Amino acid sequence: MRILLAEDEKELSRVLIAAMQSTGYEVVPVYNGLEAVKEAESEIFDAMLFDVMMPVMTGIEAVQKIRAAGNQTYIIMLTAMAEVDDKVTGLDAGADDYITKPFSLKELLARLRSLERRNENYTEDTLDFGDITLVTTEQRLESYNSISLSAEETKLLNILILNSKKKLDNKTLIEHTWGKNEKIDSEMLWIYISYLRQKLQSVNAHVSIYGNKRGPYQLINNSKEDPK
């Protein structure tokens, strides 16, 4: 991982750099908020660690500017302020997590490892269910034949596979596929469910989607005796 570190206390900065480098991370150090904003604008990082109290521009302002520019990189605030309100301010400014000083290096490294896991392991390239394979990276459904899926169909089938033991209601499926702000209703969801059903059929899959227009829906494996 490539990490942007904004910490004005030189001594602390040096310790953090050494710890992270020894773990194999690449660290780019800056010493105030403005430098952090400039670095974030010109280069790509996997994570950013920002101190709150810094000269020239505070960490909070830097986060706001970076988020306003559309940058979605994971940001952890290093804050000396343990007050609840300060944590809230940081998170509301756009940070993803915070660690209150004094913190142990062990904890910081554990959080970075956790982030790495989420980025790498939890986003599966392919998902299997019954006799179907969903290749999420290529938006392709495979069984005894293959067919392309749209971005929404891929998301929808992804959720259905990951939650195949549950009955999923319309609201849940819409929110996870289109997000909260989209004007998608049950009628539209029904059309996408219909696309998926037809596509499952067209690859001769022994997998079907249970449910009618009102929901809930659930993915069913009909091929228990006859695995691919």
Added chain:
Amino acid sequence: MQYKNQFLILRIKNIKLVIEGMNNMEIYGTYGKYLPEIKDEIMHKIDELNHEIDGQGGRKLYEHLIGRVKCEDSMIEKCQRKGLTLTPKSALSNCKDAIGIRVVCNFIDDIYKLVNLLKTQEWCKVVKEKDYVSKSKPNGYRSYHLIIKVSTPYPDVNEKNPGDYYAEIQLRTIAMDSWASLEHELKYKHNIKNPEQIGNELKRCADQLASCDVQMQTIRQVIHEYD
């Protein structure tokens, strides 16, 4: 220079083919003259089916229809490839696609509707079928292939008179048809630098076209739900 050589070799090959073709002009023998007539008759029958359905208030079953008699050169090449002797019997009985009809449909459902309809027709008998629509070939090719046998007023290679002739019917959607013609172009280009990558891209394209076909089918069904 290399290009020039290739061109020369191609020309020599063509000349050779033409000469071989001339020597074997008669692979269909005396039966050759019936083939266009039989082809036209089959196309006429399928056209009638379309009008029948159309007349009953249904939508037309296909978008268009084309037919061809395999040229003698291609038939000779096919028989040689299959190790068959160059006789009318090989060309018209062992090989069953001297007459080829292609039916291009608007929707996937129409393919199956037509296949089922053809199976009930008295004028032909389906002797073989291959469903590459529900199980595409590894390169992405999709089509439904039927071999039919038709009774004709003409003598056939098995000394029956009136005799039986075979024809291959390929049914596919417009999207499958465009894909197949692009793939066909690629097959005869031998100077492509990255054939494997292009092949993968073509396969991806086939999956995307299939996706559109299925999507259009679904939308049509949704529209008809409101009826």
